[in-house]
Amino acid sequence: MVRPGDADLLRKSRQEIEVAARPHQPRPRRI
Numbered sequence: 001m002v003r004p005g006d007a008d009l010l011r012k013s014r015q016e017i018e019v020a021a022r023p024h025q026p027r028p029r030r031i
Helices: 004-021
Strands: none
Touching: none
């Protein structure tokens, strides 16, 4: 079963996976 703490970790990891799946846009760097 999923514990409350694990649910938070799962949600966070899924968010990271979704962000990684998107075509990532390089941030404009300030020199």
